[in-house]
Amino acid sequence: MPHLWSIERNLPPKLNILVALLIGTDCSQALMPRETISGADGLPFAIKTLFGWTLCGQVSECNHVQHVHTTALSKEEHNLSRISQNDMKFLELLNDGLTKLENGSVSLSLPLKEEPQLPNNKIQAEKRFEQLLKRFRKDEAYKAEYCTFIKELISDNHAELAPSNIKDKETWYIPHFGVYHPKKKKLRIVFDASAKHMGKSHNELLLTGPDQMNNLVGILLRFRQNTIALSCDVQKMFHNFIVAPEHRNFLRFLWIDDATEQIVEYRMTRHLFGATSSPGVATFAL
Structure with a gap:
């Protein structure tokens, strides 16, 4: 109709x-x-x-x-x-948006609840970034670790310069900040996907998907089946999965250009630590 x-x-x-x-x-x-x-x-x-x-x-x-x-x-x-109807939609979106690349990598779209209509939150991102720059001026060690992390992000192609021609395209800027791991004493950069602007946040755009984790009881029972049990951890798990190009403008962030020392815009090419959809996306891709 x-x-x-x-x-x-x-x-x-x-x-x-x-x-x-x-x-x-x-x-x-x-x-x-x-x-x-x-x-x-x-x-x-x-x-x-x-x-x-x-x-x-x-x-x-x-x-x-x-x-x-x-x-x-x-x-x-x-x-x-x-499985709820939202979970069914999550699985359908990932099935339709999954692409296997020639190098063996997997590209997946963001599981959006619906076509977003977003306010321009660049002002919020600029204010948060100015707070970060103030912290840099006070703490040189913090700044050095932070810059190293972002440079690795860019050199590993986990982030790219954002195109400037975005007229009539939906975009979202994600603030970021650093936290120290309590045991490793290592700085970790967190993208604040829950940050709200005019009642909207990045995480509110996303479906989380169904629980795809193995049942804990089953894991414990299988753990006792043989003499030796193995476990492993995937390093930077979410960053192993590429974001479809058409959704990368929802993952913009601000940084400083080394050559000009001007604020420039980057965007993530990998799924975020901090996004509610990332655990479900990564488990689905595995």
């Missing part, structure tokens, strides 16, 4: 699952309309609530329940029923 085409991409897929929870009208915060789209009299209309878009109205000529039946779920069906 033409009047609903604009939200077609944001509608969840149809799932044949059991209803697990009914929300009553006494829970007004959950059901309160945020947006509505209506058509001509008698046509279905759309309501956006806290949980996303919902279609209301007649969808066929039959509006009467003919019969009700119950059935038992297999283990696979039961596991599927535990």
Whole structure:
């Protein structure tokens, strides 16, 4: 229906699952309309609530329940029923946006909840960056470690100079700061994906995806099966997965050009430490 085409991409897929929870009208915060789209009299209309878009109205000529039946779920069906519609959308977006490159690397898009409409938060990023520069002037050791980290990020192609021609394109600037590991005494740069500007943040744009981790009980049982057990850690795990080029403008940050000492814009080419979607993206890619 033409009047609903604009939200077609944001509608969840149809799932044949059991209803697990009914929300009553006494829970007004959950059901309160945020947006509505209506058509001509008698046509279905759309309501956006806290949980996303919902279609209301007649969808066929039959509006009467003919019969009700119950059935038992297999283990696979039961596991599927535990996946939410947002989780299904997360998996669908990653499947559609995954590209295997010639060098063996994997590129994945950001699992966006919907097409974002963002305010310009560059002013916020500039203020946070000015605070960082003040810290640099007070602490030369901190500055040296920080600069080394960012230079490695750029030399490893985990970050790139951001293009200047971004007119009519959605962008987002992510502030960053340094924290020392309590045991290693090593500076780690954190991208503040939760920083809000005019009620928006980078993390709020993203789907987190389903829990894809192995069950802890199963891990402990398998750990006892043989004489020797091995474990390993993936270094800079999230940085092993490339962000699709069309989504890199959501990962912009400010830095200083070594030659001119002017503030320039970079953008991440790898998934962020600090983004809520990164654990799910990395586990999916593995």
